[in-house]
Amino acid sequence: MQGGRLKYPDHFSRPAARAGRTGQPCHRAVMLPHTMTDHSNASSSSASQTPRAAPHWDLDMHTGTPCLHVQGDWTVQNGGMAPFPTDGLNQTHQGQTLQIDTTGLQQWDSAFITFLWDVKQAAGHAGLTFDPTHLPEPAQRLLALLPEQPAAKPAGPGPKPPLLERVGDITLNTLTETGTVAELAEETTKGALKTVTGKSGMRLKDLATDIWNAGPSALLIVGVVNFLVGAILAFVGLVELRRFAAEIYVANLVGIACAREISAIMTAIIMAGRTGGAYAARISTMLGNEEIDALQVFGIPVSTYILLPSILSLALMMPLLYLYGTLIAILGGFVVAMSMMSVSAIGYWTTTFDGVALHEFVFGFVKSFFFASFIALAACRVGLKAGRSAADVGIAATRAVVIGIVGIIAMDAVFAVIANALDI
Structure with a gap:
């Protein structure tokens, strides 16, 4: 401490002390157009005329009121990004007012604002009142935008519970999610029953649009996938059955496998990825846009106005898509069999119709209805509980697809057990 002034050479270069400075009160900042600006980019003529001084500060305690003198060019390019030391105001007394003298300040940018914010935080820890009135007006406005205190560090993860x-x-x-989905299914069922009397609150236009999206629009992808699956089954079956001279039974293999299991599962997986994900994304987008909140404010039930058309359309279209997919899969097996077997087309179709009983189609039809109901309910539930950001829309769609596919496999296992118990 020399002459009542605390000097911090720190990381900045310091010019020689100005004569007559010691003992003088803190000067008010003077706005000099050629030495101080509120922008980081000055004109080329001014930059060539004014030499760039290194950023420099010192603390004057002589008058009893702490005054921080700031001099030089406080820009990022000139090295003005170093922080103010946390102990820089330890020699002051609580209750005093810290003033800032910017008489010697030249160009400045965000580096100067960062330095002032550090000074403000240090003044608060030292019990001082930070006085920004002598700062340039643009600097005062920028400093006012910053928070009073730095953001608290996030708490670390706590110990794992037992x-x-x-x-x-x-x-x-x-159990909570199961109860919520069951309640949603109950409301949807009641709304579907009220649809017959026209009192469900569902618009037929929405139902028609969802039926088109869940039915005719999916014919191509369902047909292509089931055709390829039927062809693969026929090829694998022919390779194995040829060893036992039982190639003709490939028609039974393709027909029973597709009617009972494969077509129902593949169609459900396709619809879970195509339609279930779309339901979840649409509802989560409406949630983020506060459309769901608007419906609730107006007293419009979301279950009948938004969810019922989606669930009902998929539940109606999935069994029909299953029948369509089964026929296309059998056709795929027929094409492969005709190219690898020496059997007539009439003989192949006769074997198929004789080997596949009607109850196989009924069993697959019933499974498809339950698959569709589960996919639609799960997708709508995932969409309703999603967040409100753009990223949550993608997360909801992905989660709906994963839950739908896993649920389909699990439900098919349950149906297999039931079929075995009933000897179907």
Whole structure:
């Protein structure tokens, strides 16, 4: 401490002390057009006439009121990004007012604002009042935009709860979601029954649009996938059955496998990725745009106005798509069989119709209805519980597809057990 002034050479270069400075009160900032500007880019003529001085500051304590003198060119390019030391105001007394003298300030940019914010934080920790009135007006406005205190560091992850507690949380969450989906299914069923009397609150235009999107628009992809699956089954079956001279039974293999299992599962997986993901994305987008909130404010039930057309259309179209996919899969097997077998087309179709009983189609038809209901309910539920950001839309769509596919496989296993118990 020399002459009542704390000097911090720190990382900045310091010019020689000005004569007559010690003992003088803190000067008010003077706006000099050729030495101080509120922009980081000055004109080329001014930059060539004014030499760039290194950023420099010192603290004057002689008058009893701490005054921070700021001099030089405070820009990022000139090295003005170093922070103010946290102990730079330790020699001051609480309750005083810290003033800023910018008489010697030349060009400045965001580096100067960052330095002032550090000074303000240090003044608050030292019990001082930060006085920004002597700063340039643009600097005052920019400084006012910054928060009073720095953002708190996020708390680290706490200790993991015990295993039983985690299992209990998962169980409770699963039961809660099951109850919510069951309640949603109940409301949808009631709305579907009221549709017959025209009192469900659902617009027929929305139902027709969803039926088109879930039915005729999906014919191409469903047909292509099932045709290829039927062809693959016929090819693999022919390779194996040829060893036992039982090639003709490939018609039974393709017909029963597609009617009972393959076509229903493949069609459901396609619709889960195509339509279920679209439902979740659409509802989560409406949630982010506050359209769902607007419907609730007006007293319009979301379950009948938004969800019922989606669920009902998919539940109606999926069984029909299953029948269509089964026929296309059998056609795919027929094409491969005709190219690899020496059998007539009439003989192949006769074997298929004789080997595939009607109850196989009924069983697959019923499964397709339940698959469709599960896909639609899960997708709508995922969309309703999604976040409101753009990223949450993609997350909701992905989650709906994953839940739909996993649920389809699990439900098919349950149906297999039921079919075995009923000897179907």
